[in-house]
Amino acid sequence: MILVPQSMMFLADAASKAACSKNKFFIFDPWWKYLDVTRDNGICNVKFDFPYDLTLVGLAVLDDMLKAVGLVAAGALIWGGIQYTTSQGEPDGIKRAQETVINALIGVVLALVAIPIVAFLGAKLG
Numbered sequence: 001m002i003l004v005p006q007s008m009m010f011l012a013d014a015a016s017k018a019a020c021s022k023n024k025f026f027i028f029d030p031w032w033k034y035l036d037v038t039r040d041n042g043i044c045n046v047k048f049d050f051p052y053d054l055t056l057v058g059l060a061v062l063d064d065m066l067k068a069v070g071l072v073a074a075g076a077l078i079w080g081g082i083q084y085t086t087s088q089g090e091p092d093g094i095k096r097a098q099e100t101v102i103n104a105l106i107g108v109v110l111a112l113v114a115i116p117i118v119a120f121l122g123a124k125l126g
Helices: 006-020 048-087 091-125
Strands: 036-040 041-047
Touching: 048 091
Parallel strands: none
Antiparallel strands: 036 041
């Protein structure tokens, strides 16, 4: 029997959680990002305690939704640039393009501020 110090158990838990959190789709994290995860024979086992871990799952889903909002806002920013270049100097077209760019920038800034806040809350609660 091998006795492992408590500090080494923490490192093993962190390593298994990091290995299981690499299961990403594009930039989106899995729903179990903030839950306790163990890795056995290459399979990630998620410990889910029903009423108490719903908050952590909700934070992971919110984190992914904010990333999606950031992607949509970046796309809107590109679309506003296309509108601006194709407006050919028409005042109405330029005005619409500027509004699109301003709204997209607001969306990007909100997403960039909200994502770290949600990640911080998830890390502290999880």
